Amino acid sequence: MSGTGVIEGGWEFVVAAYAVSAIILIGYAVSINIRYRAERARRKREAERAAEGIA
Amino acid sequence: MADAKAPPVERGAPAIAYALAGLGALLLLWGSYWGLMLAPKEAYMGDVQRIMYIHVPTAWNAMLALTFAFGCALAFLLRGDWKWDARLEAAMEVGVTLSLLLCMQGSIWAKPTWGVWWDWDPRLTTTAVMVFAFSGILALRRFVDDPVKRAVWSSVAAIVAYVDVPIVYFSVKWWNSLHQMQSTPQTVSSAFHWPLRINAFGILFLMFGLISLRARLATLRLQSELGPPSPKPVAQYVPAGATGDTR
Numbered sequence: 001m002s003g004t005g006v007i008e009g010g011w012e013f014v015v016a017a018y019a020v021s022a023i024i025l026i027g028y029a030v031s032i033n034i035r036y037r038a039e040r041a042r043r044k045r046e047a048e049r050a051a052e053g054i055a
Numbered sequence: 056m057a058d059a060k061a062p063p064v065e066r067g068a069p070a071i072a073y074a075l076a077g078l079g080a081l082l083l084l085w086g087s088y089w090g091l092m093l094a095p096k097e098a099y100m101g102d103v104q105r106i107m108y109i110h111v112p113t114a115w116n117a118m119l120a121l122t123f124a125f126g127c128a129l130a131f132l133l134r135g136d137w138k139w140d141a142r143l144e145a146a147m148e149v150g151v152t153l154s155l156l157l158c159m160q161g162s163i164w165a166k167p168t169w170g171v172w173w174d175w176d177p178r179l180t181t182t183a184v185m186v187f188a189f190s191g192i193l194a195l196r197r198f199v200d201d202p203v204k205r206a207v208w209s210s211v212a213a214i215v216a217y218v219d220v221p222i223v224y225f226s227v228k229w230w231n232s233l234h235q236m237q238s239t240p241q242t243v244s245s246a247f248h249w250p251l252r253i254n255a256f257g258i259l260f261l262m263f264g265l266i267s268l269r270a271r272l273a274t275l276r277l278q279s280e281l282g283p284p285s286p287k288p289v290a291q292y293v294p295a296g297a298t299g300d301t302r
Binding site (some may be wrong): 008 | 069106113154160271
């Protein structure tokens with residue numbers, strides 16, 4: 001900070017804030033997608049097994 | 056109300072959820088490019104102020120997600136429809152994720168402007184309480200196996216925890232806070248409006264896309280717990296005062 005009270009520089013903080021945001025948002029979106037697809041696959045297997053049991 | 060207590064059904068394709076999330080991501084890229092490259096420096100905070108273009112929209116949408124969770128909790132308790140329990144779980148998880156991100160962004164902004172990474176001022180403290188309260192409810196959901204108890208307890212807990220959300224919002228007005236007051240179009244120069252608004256809509260669309268997809272995941276899990284093809288009997292939650300109460 002200069003003697004005028006104006007903050008100088010600080011791009012490293014800006015980059016860090018946007019990088020953290022990107023990592024968390026992308027990471028969370030990917031995690032939901034992976035969990036959703038895994039659950040769908042599990043549910044499908046369960047339904048197939050149930051159908052085989054009935055047949 | 057007749058089919059309100061039936062196990063939830065995953066309707067339609069998840070294409071709308073993916074489209075919302077994709078649109079949100081595109082808007083976020085555009086708004087962030089504008090905020091980082093095109094918007095002017097702020098007079099006192101300089102370039103550090105550019106963090107606001109992502110921090111403020113994250114804060115708005117975190118509170119919106121938790122407000123939606125509050126609405127879902129109320130709807131579940133009043134109607135007993137499992138889809139509201141799935142939505143509650145989704146909205147709380149997305150709200151907590153955005154709130155944690157909000158704290159990290161705020162901390163990174165606080166260091167060059169306040170000189171500290173964290174301070175126990177009213178806004179930050181109430182935000183921390185909000186994050187811990189809703190994280191605790193998500194933890195509670197993982198430890199309760201009975202879907203009816205899990206849904207009722209977490210709905211009640213979400214309503215209680217939500218009391219803190221308006222306190223977070225008004226904390227800067229009610230107490231002498233280090234955190235700045237809410238900005239309004241009258242207090243923000245027009246040069247800063249567009250990146251802020253674009254990112255706000257970006258996170259909004261992304262948030263609803265993620266809530267929608269996460270609710271589908273919760274619905275699939277509820278289907279396994281509540282209905283066929285699982286051999287378990289169908290569990291029911293019947294709201295107090297509902298007709299046909301067989302308990």
